[in-house]
Amino acid sequence: MSNLLNGKPGESRLFMGNEAIARGALEAGLNIAAGYPGTPSSEIIESLARLPKEAGVYVEWSVNEKVALEVAAAASFAGLRSICVMKQNGLNVASDFLLHLTGSGTRGGILLIPCDDPGALSSVNEGESRAFAKLVEIPLIEPGDFQEAKEAVKWAFELSETLRQIVMVRSITRLSHASGSVVLGEMPKREAKAAFRHNGFVLDPMEGPVLSAPVTYRHDLQQDKLKKAKELFETSPFNTYQGPEKPELLIISTSASSLYAKEAVSLLGMEGRVGLFKLATTWPLPSKLMAQMLGKAGRILFVEEVMPFTEENVKVLAAEMAGTLGVKTFFGKRDGTIPMTGELNPDIVTAALAKIFGIAWTPQPPDYAQKAGQKAFFGAPGRDLTFCPGCPHRASFYSIHSVLARDAREGFVCGDIGCYSMAVLPSGFSTLKTLHSMGSGTGVASGFGKLGPFGLNQPVVSVCGDSTFFHAAMPALANAIHHKADILMVVLDNSGTGMTGFQPHPGLSRDAQGNEVPALDIAEIAKAMGATVRVSDPFDVPGTQKIMHGLLDNVPGVKVLILRQICALSPEKKGKRKFDVMVNPEVCLGESCGCNRLCTRIFRCPGLVWDKARGKARVDEVICAGCGVCASICPVGAIMRVEAE
Amino acid sequence: MGTRLWKDPVNIIITGVGGQGNVLASRILGNALTAKGYSVTIGETFGASQRGGSVMSHLRVSEKGAWSPQIPRGGADVVVALEPVEALRVLVRYGNPGVKVVANTRSIYPVGVISGEQNYPAMEDVRAWVAELSSASWFVDATDAAMRLGGPIYGNIMMIGALAGTGALPLDRGTFEAVMAATMPGPKLAANMEAYDIGVAMVA
Ligand code: SF4
Ligand code: SF4
Numbered sequence: 001m002s003n004l005l006n007g008k009p010g011e012s013r014l015f016m017g018n019e020a021i022a023r024g025a026l027e028a029g030l031n032i033a034a035g036y037p038g039t040p041s042s043e044i045i046e047s048l049a050r051l052p053k054e055a056g057v058y059v060e061w062s063v064n065e066k067v068a069l070e071v072a073a074a075a076s077f078a079g080l081r082s083i084c085v086m087k088q089n090g091l092n093v094a095s096d097f098l099l100h101l102t103g104s105g106t107r108g109g110i111l112l113i114p115c116d117d118p119g120a121l122s123s124v125n126e127g128e129s130r131a132f133a134k135l136v137e138i139p140l141i142e143p144g145d146f147q148e149a150k151e152a153v154k155w156a157f158e159l160s161e162t163l164r165q166i167v168m169v170r171s172i173t174r175l176s177h178a179s180g181s182v183v184l185g186e187m188p189k190r191e192a193k194a195a196f197r198h199n200g201f202v203l204d205p206m207e208g209p210v211l212s213a214p215v216t217y218r219h220d221l222q223q224d225k226l227k228k229a230k231e232l233f234e235t236s237p238f239n240t241y242q243g244p245e246k247p248e249l250l251i252i253s254t255s256a257s258s259l260y261a262k263e264a265v266s267l268l269g270m271e272g273r274v275g276l277f278k279l280a281t282t283w284p285l286p287s288k289l290m291a292q293m294l295g296k297a298g299r300i301l302f303v304e305e306v307m308p309f310t311e312e313n314v315k316v317l318a319a320e321m322a323g324t325l326g327v328k329t330f331f332g333k334r335d336g337t338i339p340m341t342g343e344l345n346p347d348i349v350t351a352a353l354a355k356i357f358g359i360a361w362t363p364q365p366p367d368y369a370q371k372a373g374q375k376a377f378f379g380a381p382g383r384d385l386t387f388c389p390g391c392p393h394r395a396s397f398y399s400i401h402s403v404l405a406r407d408a409r410e411g412f413v414c415g416d417i418g419c420y421s422m423a424v425l426p427s428g429f430s431t432l433k434t435l436h437s438m439g440s441g442t443g444v445a446s447g448f449g450k451l452g453p454f455g456l457n458q459p460v461v462s463v464c465g466d467s468t469f470f471h472a473a474m475p476a477l478a479n480a481i482h483h484k485a486d487i488l489m490v491v492l493d494n495s496g497t498g499m500t501g502f503q504p505h506p507g508l509s510r511d512a513q514g515n516e517v518p519a520l521d522i523a524e525i526a527k528a529m530g531a532t533v534r535v536s537d538p539f540d541v542p543g544t545q546k547i548m549h550g551l552l553d554n555v556p557g558v559k560v561l562i563l564r565q566i567c568a569l570s571p572e573k574k575g576k577r578k579f580d581v582m583v584n585p586e587v588c589l590g591e592s593c594g595c596n597r598l599c600t601r602i603f604r605c606p607g608l609v610w611d612k613a614r615g616k617a618r619v620d621e622v623i624c625a626g627c628g629v630c631a632s633i634c635p636v637g638a639i640m641r642v643e644a645e
Numbered sequence: 646m647g648t649r650l651w652k653d654p655v656n657i658i659i660t661g662v663g664g665q666g667n668v669l670a671s672r673i674l675g676n677a678l679t680a681k682g683y684s685v686t687i688g689e690t691f692g693a694s695q696r697g698g699s700v701m702s703h704l705r706v707s708e709k710g711a712w713s714p715q716i717p718r719g720g721a722d723v724v725v726a727l728e729p730v731e732a733l734r735v736l737v738r739y740g741n742p743g744v745k746v747v748a749n750t751r752s753i754y755p756v757g758v759i760s761g762e763q764n765y766p767a768m769e770d771v772r773a774w775v776a777e778l779s780s781a782s783w784f785v786d787a788t789d790a791a792m793r794l795g796g797p798i799y800g801n802i803m804m805i806g807a808l809a810g811t812g813a814l815p816l817d818r819g820t821f822e823a824v825m826a827a828t829m830p831g832p833k834l835a836a837n838m839e840a841y842d843i844g845v846a847m848v849a
Contacts, residue, residue, distance in 0.1 A: 014672070014679045014687075121690065145711040146686075178714035179672070179687040181679055259686075259713040267717060346717040364719035364741060368778070372737045375774040380734040381763040383662065383755040386697050427756065600760045606697060609754070610761035 004047050005055070007184050015182040017175040018043035020146045021113060023182070024153030025083050026057070028109070029190035032075035033059045034068040036471065037503040038087030039122035040176040041115035045085050046503070049512040056192065061503045061512045064438070064471040065090035066097050069112070073101055076110035076166075077210050078194035081157055088116040088127040089437060093472070095132060098166075102136045102222060103212025105164045105205055109157035112138075115171045118305035119343025122173070124421065124435060126341060130309045133168045133283045137222050139229040140168045140283035143238065144258040146180030152238055152280060154185070159232060163225040164205050172305060174256040174343075226284050233281035234289050241293065243275030249356060250275045250297040254282055254310055257303045257344055264349040268359060282310050290317050294325055301356065302332030305344050331356055386427035389607040390577075390625025392494055392565035393420045393428065396538040398603060398633070400461060400490060401429035403548040411459030411552070413490075414448070416441035416473070418465040419567075420492050427604055432463070439464065439472025442489050446476055449485025449558075459552050460486065466493040467505040469522055474529075481530045481558045488551055488559045489531070491522055492538075494567040502570060526560040538563040541632040568625050577626025579641040581607075583617045588638035590615040595635050603633050648815040650683070654707035655814060656716045659804075660735045661727030662753045663698050670727070670801040671702035674808070677816060677824040678706050688714025697756060699731055706814060723813045725804050728753050729771045729784065736778045746779045747807045747848060749800060751788035783807065785847040791840065799840040806844020818842075 004023050007013045015023065022044050025033070035045040049059040062068035065086040075082035086094065091114045098112070114129035133140035141156055143149040153169055160167045200207025203217070212218055233239070242262075243250075251274060253261040258278040265274050277293045294300065294314075302311040311332040318328055331337040337352045338344070347363060354361035364372075387394040397420070404411040415421060415432030416439065424432045434444050445462035464473040469491055480487055495508065504510050509519040527533045532555050536544045544563065551559040566572065591597075599617050600610040607624030608617055617638070619630075628641040657674070661667045668689060675685045688703040705712040721739040726732035726748040736744065750768060757763035768784075775782045785807055791800035802825075809816040818841065825837050 012679060014675045014685055174688060174714045177689050179675060180711045181684045256714065259711060263713040263717060345715045346713045350717065363717060368742055372740050372778050376733045376737045379766040379771060379774055380730045381755050381758055381765060383697055383699050384757060386756045604756055604760050606756055606759055609759050612761060
């Protein structure tokens with residue numbers, strides 16, 4: 001059962017930020033939730049998808065973020081309340097539709113909830129969602145803690161319906177994936193009746209067609225909505241001040257950075273000297289409130305992640321109001337007091353504060369820090385990320401890597417986003433040579449595939465996962481086929497969005513809420529599009545490599561090889577082993593192995609251990625998942641496998 | 646609210662390797678403390694959690710409200726390590742001369758050690774180093790004891806019991822049992838409570 005419904009109103013519960021957001025939406029009478037999986041946002045949709053049918057919420061993992069926003073928008077057009085959830089880079093995917101949606105306006109309350117990942121803890125970018133709010137001219141709210149995440153979402157629905165505009169509520173990893181105490185509110189009894197009115201006057205916001213044209217008229221309207229939002233933000237309960245009436249320094253902070261700022265002030269015992277202004281309504285800025293706050297102190301420090309968004313916006317206001325406010329001294333990212341990039345933490349903010357006030361600050365006794373550092377340097381070997389034992393990707397990349405090495409034309413692989421992005425690391429034989437956004441492996445490959453006439457004679461390979469195939473790789477594939485690019489696209493089909501926890505996608509027969517749905521066949525799609533298609537099991541290493549060689553050597557144009565094997569962690573596979581595997585110490589050549597310990601040094605499955613004492617390889621039965629692949633790796637056949645009972 | 650905290654906030658770090666059940670352990674502990682009326686903030690490292698990386702949960706227990714989900718440098722009061730060298734790794738950034746450490750003795754080797762490129766230290770060395778870097782430390786064979794109870798996952802409950810045994814948190818058996826009964830009802834409850842008791846006894 002979903003954690004969201006446990007407990008009674010008034011009770012305090014420990015909620016992950018994402019659960020607090022989902023609960024807030026429910027308390028606001030949510031009807032429709034759509035999104036695309038991506039850390040740190042996924043648990044919002046997941047926890048809603050686990051609600052019982054009686055909750056009356058439709059939840060879907062859409063094919064990509066743009067379609068998710070379109071699905072959520074349709075609900076709004078029909079008068080329902082909806083949310084659309086994604087990680088930061090997903091907003092780029094959704095942004096074309098978003099631009100036009102903000103022009104047309106909305107009806108039922110609709111929230112855009114991007115979750116950013118400062119420090120790229122689980123991303124390959126540090127993208128900023130907030131800039132989009134300004135770019136497409138919509139209100140933005142950044143909750144500062146768990147309780148506020150729930151309340152702000154509720155309030156944002158009201159705002160959205162007052163303005164008839166989509167509202168952005170931005171979270172970040174340290175809020176979405178952190179947990180805190182949240183007091184539950186009442187669950188509403190809301191009658192949801194969907195109807196799309198479209199026969200009224202063309203400019204009627206509630207009865208006419210929903211369009212972003214006539215553009216100048218609607219754009220003016222949009223600016224009026226922003227002005228209205230600004231007025232409402234003046235009295236928002238989520239902007240709070242804590243500190244003396246006339247502090248020596250005012251900290252303006254947003255989101256989880258407010259918690260770091262509070263901690264820093266407490267660590268330095270500066271509660272009586274520093275004022276904490278936690279700003280939640282970050283766009284558009286409530287100018288009267290800002291003037292009042294800026295009037296408190298001559299020195300201002302900005303604490304926010306990632307880019308100096310609020311810092312720059314406040315500075316524009318301060319310049320406009322300089323006549324009355326006077327000149328201020330600003331500290332933040334732009335003067336280097338706070339680092340421009342990366343994640344913040346209490347230490348960075350404390351150090352900044354100590355520097356401004358000229359206070360010495362040593363969080364750890366220096367001799368302790370030095371001693372601990374030394375011991376850990378020798379005593380705590382690093383933990384490289386690696387594919388799980390029995391992961392199909394390790395086998396797939398081993399084959400791709402070996403085939404390209406044998407081919408000897410310096411072929412390369414254009415990578416994509418998923419667990420398999422780890423193939424940039426030695427654990428994936430450093431196979432990926434480009435890595436950007438969803439679906440971009442095949443798009444980039446499509447471009448490389450046309451460089452033959454310019455002298456590029458290296459084999460071009462792309463990889464993508466099954467979820468990624470539907471998300472963004474299909475247009476790239478169409479492009480490559482249509483333009484006769486010479487590429488091999490390898491689809492690593494592990495039957496689910498493995499990276500983020502097995503969310504379903506259009507290739508599977510169950511949807512987010514567990515309903516039976518038609519599954520789309522990737523092989524048939526690629527065939528219908530005109531590619532030469534082969535399917536193989538990556539665990540059949542020699543078979544897979546033979547097919548790859550055949551495709552690279554003999555088939556011109558676009559080749560699609562689907563490597564199909566379920567993820568090692570998938571619920572249906574976990575704990576079941578196909579083979580019992582062991583190394584025959586009589587046969588293993590050990591240190592004198594011609595391949596220089598191919599199994600443990602190169603292949604590196606965590607289930608294969610290098611036994612230093614005996615100088616031989618060994619299988620760790622606790623870790624080995626029994627996939628049997630390593631049996632095909634050892635050149636002398638020392639690794640033996642038998643079908644498990 | 647029960648007992649006053651001896652300091653506010655009390656900072657606990659639970660550390661381990663992806664897949665060891667770090668998140669579940671911090672959740673259970675957090676739920677028990679929330680049930681006692683404390684305000685709990687937990688910061689988690691996800692993402693690497695199932696892929697062999699080091700993982701950490703930061704718990705802040707307070708009477709005043711939410712704190713930063715990241716504990717400041719040198720700010721840990723107790724470190725609970727589900728894997729022994731992870732204790733050492735955490736102390737570098739979050740340790741201080743007053744910190745207490747409870748560590749499981751069962752090692753999980755990094756890929757670099759498995760492949761023979763890196764060395765894993767001897768347990769006696771890890772013990773000595775951690776002892777030198779803390780005011781009190783306990784190395785407990787939680788995984789072994791858990792295997793006898795029926796599975797490695799009981800080891801995490803034992804570690805929570807051991808944490809309770811250190812007296813750093815106002816955690817009592819009754820509240821813990823009530824929370825376990827609510828989150829994992831059924832026949833496993835008795836075994837979980839046995840695990841908890843074994844844990845408490847381990848640091849006695
Ligand atoms: S198991 Fe095979 S590959 Fe590994 S060291 Fe022995 S002979 Fe070499
Ligand atoms: S069979 Fe070999 S490759 Fe597969 S999980 Fe076990 S040790 Fe790893």
